[in-house]
Structure formats: C-alpha cells, structure tokens
Amino acid sequence: MFDFLGSIGGAIMTPLYYFTSGIVLAWHWLFEQIGMNPDGGWTWALSIVGLTLTIRAMLIPLFVKQINSSRNMQLIQPQLQELRKKYGHDRERFAQEQMKLFQETGTNPFSSCLPLLLQMPIFFALFRVIDQASRNGAEGARGFLSGAQAESLANAEWLGGRIADTFMSSEHLETKIIAMTMVIAMCATQFFTQKQLMAKNMPESALNGPFAQQQKILLYVLPVVFAVSGVAFPLGVLVYWTTSNLWTMGQQFWVIRNNPAPGTPAFKAKQERDQAKGKTVQPDPALPVETETEAQRLKRQQPKKQTRDQRRKSGSPQPKQAKPKPKPNKPAQEDPDE
Incomplete structure (x- = not known):
C-alpha cells in the first residue's frame, strides 16, 4: 500500500523536480555567464531568488483575480449580513442564496x-x-x-552557512543564526502583508463579518505555523519563501495604493493624493451619493440669530420695533353717589 502511494507521489513530484530545477539552473547559468563563481553560495542563493521571481511573475494573473475577489468579498459583506439575518435559521436556503450572490457578483471566496x-x-x-x-x-x-551540480548546491556557503543546512540539522552557530533570522523575516513579512490588507483595504462594514474573522485568524496562525516548521527548512527554501513574501508585500502595496477598494482608508488616501495633484477626484462608490446641490443647501439653511449688539457692529439694519397698540379707552365709571 505504501509503495503504491509512494509511486503516485513520485509520479506527481517528478515533473515538478524538472520544472523547479530547470528554472534554478537557467538563472544559475545566467549568473555564471556574468562572471560569478558557479560553486559560490551567492550564485545559488540568487538563482533561488530568480526562481521565486519567475514563479511570482507567472502568478500575476491569479493575483489580480485574488485582489478582485477579495474586494468583492468586502463589498458584499452588508448583503451577506442581510442574508444571514433573513435565512440564518435555514442553512440550506442561506447556502443557496449565498452561492447565488457569489455568482451574480463574480466572487470566489477561495480565490484568495x-x-x-x-x-x-x-x-x-x-x-x-x-x-x-x-x-x-x-x-x-x-x-x-547533475551529480556535480547537486554536490555544488549541497556544499555552497552563503553568509557563513550552507544553503542546504537547516536550523535543526546544522551544528554551526553561524548557520543557526542565519536560519533563525530568515525564519523571523519570513514570519514578519507574512504577518505585515496580511495586516496591510486588513488595515488599509477593508471597509469598516467588513471588519466585523465572518470574512474578517477568517482573515484575523490567518493573520496570527500562519506566522506561527511557518515559525514552527521553518526550523526544518534549508536556508535555500527560506530564501525562496521570504523573497515570495516580499514580492507579495510590494505587489499588494502597489495595488492598494493605485486601485484601492471603495469605502476603505486606502481609497480616501488616494482621493486626497489626487486632490493635492489637481486631478479629478473619483467619488467613493461605497458612500451614498448626495443629490442636493450646494446652492440648495445654502438656500435651505436658516440665518443664524444675532443679538442687537452683533447687528449694530456688523452694520446690518436693525429690525423696526413695532409700535405699541393704543389701549382702548375704558368707559368712565359712574359715581355711585350721583
């Protein structure tokens, strides 16, 4: 049974070995052509960075879909809350209405x-x-x-530690220090990338929904998972994952800055930047549209009341005081003695 499962796993992973090693060797050949030592640690480390950049560049279309889907998930949170209030007692009906809403808005909750x-x-x-x-x-x-390239990769030293060593397997203090530094960097970039998304590109209406709760759980759980498992990763793998996190952070920062979700602090910040540059400020579609013009608003406003001294100082005409009405003449009372 285990042999059968192992053969299936090998059949799945073997093409990935060729794909991954092929990209690494292509970058390694490029760095070798510009004069870098083919057995040097920096050559292999930069080749792994090249692998990361290649993979992330290939995933850009999926990242765009992820951003759009995440934005839609944020914008439909009020509608999801209404569905939950309306069909919360009927899970099957709620699931049907929720799926219908996802289809109408083109939202895929798993695309993130x-x-x-x-x-x-x-x-x-x-x-x-x-x-x-x-x-x-x-x-x-x-x-x-090749066999020679495998030995070169296994023995390549980078920043005082071997690229193929892990924090747990290495007996060298330099390797342990580098590995732990890379694990911390990997976890920190993972945390701040998710924190950036929640702090700047999520509307207030979505911060208390189930989607936001899921994001908060991932915010704290994923760094812990990578910290625990990272001590068993070779330095080369840590280089890959940290570089990938930095790419995600920079790519997400660019998207949030230039194409933020409506109703978020990032959208308001973009409006302020556009206004400072003299550009046409796009209205926030998440806010209610004001149909009343400024002239109508001023016309509707009542003038402020002023005291007599304030009117005298401002030079405004004082209201004329109404003349007291003459009192009607009372008929003279007759003298009872007459």
Whole structure:
C-alpha cells in the first residue's frame, strides 16, 4: 500500500523536480555567464531568488483575480449580513442564496488561497531538491541537476552557512543564526502583508463579518505555523519563501495604493493624493451619493440669530420695533353717589 502511494507521489513530484530545477539552473547559468563563481553560495542563493521571481511573475494573473475577489468579498459583506439575518435559521436556503450572490457578483471566496496553494508544490519540490542534494550529494540529484551540480548546491556557503543546512540539522552557530533570522523575516513579512490588507483595504462594514474573522485568524496562525516548521527548512527554501513574501508585500502595496477598494482608508488616501495633484477626484462608490446641490443647501439653511449688539457692529439694519397698540379707552365709571 505504501509503495503504491509512494509511486503516485513520485509520479506527481517528478515533473515538478524538472520544472523547479530547470528554472534554478537557467538563472544559475545566467549568473555564471556574468562572471560569478558557479560553486559560490551567492550564485545559488540568487538563482533561488530568480526562481521565486519567475514563479511570482507567472502568478500575476491569479493575483489580480485574488485582489478582485477579495474586494468583492468586502463589498458584499452588508448583503451577506442581510442574508444571514433573513435565512440564518435555514442553512440550506442561506447556502443557496449565498452561492447565488457569489455568482451574480463574480466572487470566489477561495480565490484568495490560490496563489499560496499553487506555490506549495514548487515549495515542496525545491525543498526535496535541496534536501536530497544535502543528504546524498551526487546520488541525490533531482530533475535536471547533475551529480556535480547537486554536490555544488549541497556544499555552497552563503553568509557563513550552507544553503542546504537547516536550523535543526546544522551544528554551526553561524548557520543557526542565519536560519533563525530568515525564519523571523519570513514570519514578519507574512504577518505585515496580511495586516496591510486588513488595515488599509477593508471597509469598516467588513471588519466585523465572518470574512474578517477568517482573515484575523490567518493573520496570527500562519506566522506561527511557518515559525514552527521553518526550523526544518534549508536556508535555500527560506530564501525562496521570504523573497515570495516580499514580492507579495510590494505587489499588494502597489495595488492598494493605485486601485484601492471603495469605502476603505486606502481609497480616501488616494482621493486626497489626487486632490493635492489637481486631478479629478473619483467619488467613493461605497458612500451614498448626495443629490442636493450646494446652492440648495445654502438656500435651505436658516440665518443664524444675532443679538442687537452683533447687528449694530456688523452694520446690518436693525429690525423696526413695532409700535405699541393704543389701549382702548375704558368707559368712565359712574359715581355711585350721583
């Protein structure tokens, strides 16, 4: 049974070994052509960075879909809350109405996980390529790696530590320090990327919904998961994941700054920047539209009351005082003695 499952796993991972190692070797060849040492740690580290940039560039269309879907999820939160109030007692009907709303608005609640899920096979393939090279040397070559290239990767030193070593397996203090620094950087970039999204590109109406609660859970759970598992990752894998997080942070910052979701602090900040530059300020579609013009508003406003001294100082004419009405003449009372 285990042999059967192992053969299936090998059939799935083998193409990924060739794909991952092929991109790494292409970047390695490029750096070698510009005069870098083919066995140097920086050459292999930068080749892994090149792998990261290549994969993330290929995932840009999915990232755009992720941003649009996340924005739609934020904007339909008031509608989801209404559905929950209306059909909360009937789960089946609520699920049907919710799916109908997703289809009408073109929202996919699972699209936010697509870039992460699609990177995981590359992540594990790179892990296996580096791990097998470090454990078995030339015999551990995977994909397009030759035996000599596998030994070069296993022995390459970067910043005083070997790229193929992990925090747990290495006995060198330098490697442990570098590995722990990379784990902290990996977790910090993961945390601040998610925090940036929630703080600047989520409307207030969505901060208390179930989608926001899910985001808050991921905000604190994912860094802990990566911190616990990161001590078993080779330095090369940590380089890949930290670079990927930095890419996500920069890409998300650009999208939030230039195309923020309506009704968010980022949208208001963009309006202020456009106004300062003299550009046409786009109204926030998440806010109610004011149909009353400024002239109508001023006309409707009542003048403020002023005291007599204020009117005298401002030079405004004082209202004329009404003349007292003459009292009617009372008939003379007759003298009772007459």
